[in-house]
Structure formats: C-alpha cells, structure tokens
Amino acid sequence: MEKAAIVGIGQTKYERRKSGEIYYDLVYEVTTRAMEDAGYTLDDIGDVITVSNDFWDGRTISCMAVQEAAGAHDKNVSTVEGDGTLGALYGLMRVLGGSGTTLIVAHSKGSEGDPRVITNAMFDPVYHRSLGLDAVSSSALQASAYMSRYGVTEEQCALVSVKNHKNAKNNPFAQLPMDITVADVMKSRKIADPLKLLDCSPVSDGAAAIIIADEKHARKARKKPVWIKGAAHCADAYFLGDRNLAEAASLREAAKKAYAMAGIGNPAKEIDVAELYDAFGYMELMWLEGLGFCDPGGGAGMTESGKTAMGGPIPVNPSGGVLSAHAVLAAGLARIAEAVLQLRGEAGSRQVDGARTSLAHGINGPCGQSHCVWVLGKD
Amino acid sequence: MASWLENEEILTRKGQIAMPYAWSVGEVGSRFLVGLRDEKRILGNRCDKCGATYVPPRKNCGVCFHDLPDDGWREVGPEGVVTSCTVVREDSPLAPAKAPFAYVIVKLDGADVGFMHVVRDNLEKLAVGVRVAARFREAREGSILDIDSFVIL
Numbered sequence: 001m002e003k004a005a006i007v008g009i010g011q012t013k014y015e016r017r018k019s020g021e022i023y024y025d026l027v028y029e030v031t032t033r034a035m036e037d038a039g040y041t042l043d044d045i046g047d048v049i050t051v052s053n054d055f056w057d058g059r060t061i062s063c064m065a066v067q068e069a070a071g072a073h074d075k076n077v078s079t080v081e082g083d084g085t086l087g088a089l090y091g092l093m094r095v096l097g098g099s100g101t102t103l104i105v106a107h108s109k110g111s112e113g114d115p116r117v118i119t120n121a122m123f124d125p126v127y128h129r130s131l132g133l134d135a136v137s138s139s140a141l142q143a144s145a146y147m148s149r150y151g152v153t154e155e156q157c158a159l160v161s162v163k164n165h166k167n168a169k170n171n172p173f174a175q176l177p178m179d180i181t182v183a184d185v186m187k188s189r190k191i192a193d194p195l196k197l198l199d200c201s202p203v204s205d206g207a208a209a210i211i212i213a214d215e216k217h218a219r220k221a222r223k224k225p226v227w228i229k230g231a232a233h234c235a236d237a238y239f240l241g242d243r244n245l246a247e248a249a250s251l252r253e254a255a256k257k258a259y260a261m262a263g264i265g266n267p268a269k270e271i272d273v274a275e276l277y278d279a280f281g282y283m284e285l286m287w288l289e290g291l292g293f294c295d296p297g298g299g300a301g302m303t304e305s306g307k308t309a310m311g312g313p314i315p316v317n318p319s320g321g322v323l324s325a326h327a328v329l330a331a332g333l334a335r336i337a338e339a340v341l342q343l344r345g346e347a348g349s350r351q352v353d354g355a356r357t358s359l360a361h362g363i364n365g366p367c368g369q370s371h372c373v374w375v376l377g378k379d
Numbered sequence: 380m381a382s383w384l385e386n387e388e389i390l391t392r393k394g395q396i397a398m399p400y401a402w403s404v405g406e407v408g409s410r411f412l413v414g415l416r417d418e419k420r421i422l423g424n425r426c427d428k429c430g431a432t433y434v435p436p437r438k439n440c441g442v443c444f445h446d447l448p449d450d451g452w453r454e455v456g457p458e459g460v461v462t463s464c465t466v467v468r469e470d471s472p473l474a475p476a477k478a479p480f481a482y483v484i485v486k487l488d489g490a491d492v493g494f495m496h497v498v499r500d501n502l503e504k505l506a507v508g509v510r511v512a513a514r515f516r517e518a519r520e521g522s523i524l525d526i527d528s529f530v531i532l
Contacts, residue, residue: 019389058396120473125402126412127435127523128495132474137482140465141495145484148463148507190468192482237441241484241493242433245463 001261004095005218005225006376008038008103008211009337014175014325017111018205023057026107026207027069034103034209035071039222045211046099048072051080051087051106051329055118070105083277084208084333085362085372089231091212101217106330107207115203122366124239135279135366136200140192142245142367143282147194149246150297152285154194158185159303160281161198161323167310168320170350173334175204175325185281199281206327208334226340229357229377230261235370243367251290251361251371259292262375264357268293271314271375272355273342275335277363278321284308287361288316290371310352318342318350332362336374343378407436410452415525419515423490425451431491456487457513458532459494466502475524481505485529499528 010033012018012026021029027050035041048070052062059065063079070077076099080087084106091102119135146152162182168174180198188198218225234253236243243249255267264270274291278284285299293314294302302308308316317323319338322331339358341347360374404412407424411434414422423434428443434455439446464483467474474480476499483505484493496513498505511529519525 019391020384058394116471116473125400126404126408129473130475130522130524131482131495131497132471133482133495134471134473137465137467140467141463141482141484144465144507145463192468193466195465239435239492239495241495242441245484 002096003215004092004228005213005215006210006228006336006340007213007218007221007223007225008034008040009340010034010037010209011173011334011337012206012208013173014204014206014327016175016203016205018109023107023109023207024066024069026205027066027105030207030209031070031103031105034211037223038211040101040211042071044101044217044220045071045075045103046101047076047094049078049080049087049091049094049102049104051082051084051104051333053081053108053329055121056108056110056113056328058113066107071103082329083362083364083372084329084331085336085360085374086233086332086364088210088212088333088336088374089233089372092228092231095212095214101211101213103209103211104333105207105209106333108328108330109205110203110326110328111205136195137192138240138366139280139283140195141240143194143280145245146282146286152282152300154186155182156300156304157194157199157281157285158182160278160284161185163303163309164278164317164321164323167318167350168324170348171319171324173325174320176202177320177324195280201279201322201326204325204327206325206330208330208337210333210336210340223344226343227377227379228374230258230264230375231373232257232261233370233372235365238369240366245367247296248286248290248368248371251287251368251373252292254371254373255291258373258375262377264375267291268314270357271359272357273318273339273352274314274316274359274361275319275338276316276321276361277332277335278317278323279326279363281323283368284316284321286368291359291361291373310350315352318347318352332372335360335362339374339376343376405438407438411436412521412525415515416519416521420454421456421487421513422452423455425453427451432489433492434487434490434494453489455489458510459485459487459490461505461507461509461511462486462493463507464498464505466505483511483529485511496526497528498531501531504531
C-alpha cells in the first residue's frame with residue numbers, strides 16, 4: 001500500500017442529550033476541529049465522506065442534510081451507512097485512488113429516536129423483526145453463547161465496565177466517567193440476562209471526524225502524521241443463527257489481514273494500545289480474543305490479570321471506550337481519533353507512555369457481524 | 380454559546396415516521412411459512428455441496444454460493460437444543476410477550492444452523508443445552524409467529 005496518514009481529528013463531547021445542537025451543528029463542530037487540527041483550509045480537502053443512518057436521523061438520504069456542515073459544498077461527497085471505521089476505510093480508498101486528502105465525518109443523536117425501535121429494524125422483517133429483538137437482547141444471546149462456551153462469569157464481564165468507566169475519568173469527551181465496582185455492576189438493573197444496565201453502553205449524542213492524506217499532502221499538515229499501517233474489514237453471516245456467536249470469526253479474519261499489511265507478527269507484543277468497540281462488557285473480552293491478544297477464551301483472564309488496564313502491557317480503551325460514550329457510527333471513528341492521539345502523545349492524562357503502534361476497531365451489524373481493524377504507527 | 384441564547388429556550392419538534400411496507404416473502408420463504416400455517420411443519424433445505432441444512436430455508440448456500448436444490452427440502456425439528464438464551468426483564472412494545480420471557484437460539488433436530496424464537500414458560504429451567512419443542516398457535520396466518528413459542532421439555 002502507498003503511504004497514507006491521518007493528519008487531523010475532531011470529536012465532540014459525548015452526552016446523553018445535546019438539546020442545544022442539531023446534528024448538523026455536531027458535524028460542523030468536528031469538521032472545523034479536524035481541519036484546525038490538520039492546519040488545513042477547505043482548499044486542502046480533496047473530497048468528503050459523511051457517515052450517517054436514516055433511521056437514527058429520522059430522515060431519508062440523511063447524508064444530504066449535512067453537506068454544508070461537512071465542508072462539502074462543491075466537492076465530491078459520498079456516504080457510508082455503517083460504523084465510522086467503515087467510512088474511514090472508504091476514505092482510505094479515496095486517498096489511495098488519488099483524492100490527495102479525504103475528510104470523513106460521522107454523527108448520530110441517539111437521544112432523538114428510540115434505540116429499541118431503530119435497532120429492531122436491523123433484523124429481517126419476515127423471520128426475526130416480529131420477535132422484537134433489538135441491539136441489547138440480541139447481544140444478550142451472544143453473551144450467553146460466549147459465556148457458556150468458555151465458562152466466563154458475569155463478574156469477569158463486569159471487570160470491563162469497571163476498568164473502562166474508570167479510564168473515562170481521564171477523557172474530557174467521555175459521557176460516563178465513573179468509579180464503580182464489580183458489585184455495582186452485578187446489582188445494577190437487569191435488562192436481558194446476563195446483561196445488566198452497567199454492562200451496557202449508554203445512549204449518546206456526538207460526532208467525530210478524521211482527515212486522511214497521502215504522503216505528499218500529509219507533509220503539509222500542521223502536526224506529525226500518524227501513518228496507516230494496516231486496515232481491513234470482514235463480515236459474518238446476517239442471520240444470528242448462522243453464526244457461531246461464541247467466536248468472533250470475522251474479527252479474526254479482519255485482524256489477520258490488517259496485521260499482514262502492517263507486518264505485525266505478534267500483536268500482543270507489538271500493539272502498544274488499543275481502542276475497541278466495547279458496546280457491552282463481554283464484547284471487549286471477545287474482541288481481545290478475536291484480535292489475537294490472547295487465546296480463545298482467554299479474554300477474561302487477560303483482563304483479570306490487569307494486562308488491559310492503564311499501566312499494563314496493552315492498555316485497552318484508555319478513553320473509556322464505547323461503554324463510556326456510544327454515539328452510534330461516530331463511535332468507531334472516535335476509536336481511530338483516540339488511537340491517533342495516543343501516537344501523537346496528545347492523549348493527556350489517558351496517555352499510554354511511549355506508544356508507537358496503536359490499534360482501533362469498529363463493528364457493524366448485530367453482535368459484531370462485521371469488524372474493521374486499523375493499525376496505526378508513529379513512524 | 381451565543382449571548383442571545385441566555386434568555387432563549389430550546390424547542391423540540393416531535394414527530395413520527397410510520398411507513399407501511401408489503402415485503403414479498405419470496406418463493407422459498409412462502410413455502411416455509413405455508414408449511415407452518417397449513418401443516419404445522421418446520422421446513423428447512425439442504426445444500427447438496429456442503430450438506431448444511433438451513434432453517435429458515437434459503438435460496439442459495441451462502442458458504443458454497445450454490446443453489447439449494449429442489450429435492451433438498453426436508454422437515455426439521457420440531458424439537459431441538461438451546462444454543463443460547465436470554466431472559467428479557469423489561470417490557471418492549473415490539474416484543475410478542477410481556478417480560479419476563481426469553482429469546483432462544485435453537486439448533487432444531489436435523490438442521491445445521493440456529494433458529495431464533497421465544498420461550499414463555501418455566502424460564503428458571505432455561506439454559507444452554509436444554510431441549511425444547513415448538514408449540515404452534517391454533518390460529519395461524521403464515522407468519523413466524525404461527526409458532527407461538529418453544530416449550531422446555
């Protein structure tokens with residue numbers, strides 16, 4: 001792959017309800033932040049990719065409503081309906097295809113729709129939708145399959161929430177910085193067994209943007225570029241019953257491809273910090289395994305031993321992760337933005353010392369149907 | 380924040396989008412749903428290349444990318460084993476039952492993929508590995524809910 005870099009990032013603060021700002025405003029806020037961060041003006045932006053979903057926005061062809069907010073006036077603008085990491089993957093393709101620079105911006109306001117109704121609509125209307133499944137109840141089915149396959153306990157899953165909400169205290173953008181204990185998670189309200197309120201990510205409003213540039217344009221940016229070493233995507237079957245829900249097969253495949261591009265042989269040793277899409281506590285355990293940081297079934301042990309905590313050999317979600325702020329679609333792009341901050345040494349009190357290689361990860365579809373893996377490097 | 384905002388209220392516009400659809404169930408899906416409605420039978424179909432039996436039945440095998448043959452149709456279930464389950468604790472306007480009830484993925488006897496449905500009763504006995512059987516509704520209309528639920532055996 002020709003060299004390409006991330007040269008600018010912008011995030012809003014993630015909040016339960018941003019009543020004073022419409023989603024257009026959020027897109028404008030992060031677009032201008034990413035351009036300032038890169039030291040670019042609109043003339044430096046080759047083309048624009050917006051990431052949105054019609055159901056979350058409550059408007060068809062939702063992308064058309066944010067073009068002026070995204071700096072896309074008179075530019076080549078196109079859209080990804082899916083996680084922000086997939087928008088970024090398309091953006092990388094545009095850059096490799098000769099755009100020079102591509103701005104990718106993702107937004108959602110979970111507070112404005114009904115997440116249960118919206119996520120129910122991702123299921124097949126003939127066979128599954130009338131059962132009333134949504135993002136939480138379907139994920140509970142995956143947690144059940146995973147935990148029974150590997151003998152993982154609810155307390156072990158709760159450790160992820162404890163760690164990530166604590167990490168969020170160091171992230172000014174996070175929605176839910178909290179000091180909580182495993183006992184707090186265990187006694188929180190039952191939603192769908194084994195998932196309890198504190199096992200689940202919140203509903204959030206927010207947006208994130210990044211700018212990707214080829215080598216020539218990256219050299220013009222204000223800050224040192226963060227290089228894209230590998231990026232890959234893989235999807236599993238649509239029907240949950242067709243999948244082995246206890247394994248993240250498509251993550252394993254995406255990671256394998258991204259590591260091959262990046263020349264990573266031993267991810268647990270070579271990745272210094274990771275930002276993962278932990279929509280639920282159990283997911284982080286599964287994704288650790290899918291990414292090859294440990295053996296299948298080893299995610300709980302790895303977490304218990306403190307390896308993924310700040311100060312451990314591979315801190316996972318120093319930002320607090322998706323458990324601490326979940327603006328759907330923007331959340332994957334936020335993982336990339338955080339992975340960039342870590343390599344620039346700009347992560348403030350959530351900085352992982354000496355990070356040279358970081359990993360960002362996003363998911364799309366029920367129970368992590370598809371995964372997108374990014375490996376970023378300082379040099 | 381703009382200074383004029385200090386004395387302004389932020390308004391909210393409420394609305395709802397309700398869009399009717401008439402999705403074709405297709406040839407394969409119709410045969411499956413008619414099987415539920417008219418015969419109380421759960422039909423799957425088998426890939427003659429890899430041998431996997433799908434339920435609900437499919438047009439093609441996604442793995443082999445190969446048409447599923449006309450002679451691959453077969454009855455599966457109505458019994459099977461639970462491969463994952465969750466007891467739902469909160470009511471949802473979309474669910475076919477009041478909480479608590481359970482979602483299950485069931486590996487029906489004779490099938491190679493999981494089948495998603497609900498369990499209403501004896502939830503304390505529900506676990507991965509228990510055997511269940513489909514219970515049909517008296518009044519059936521060619522819908523996945525012609526199966527009322529799965530009962531624990």
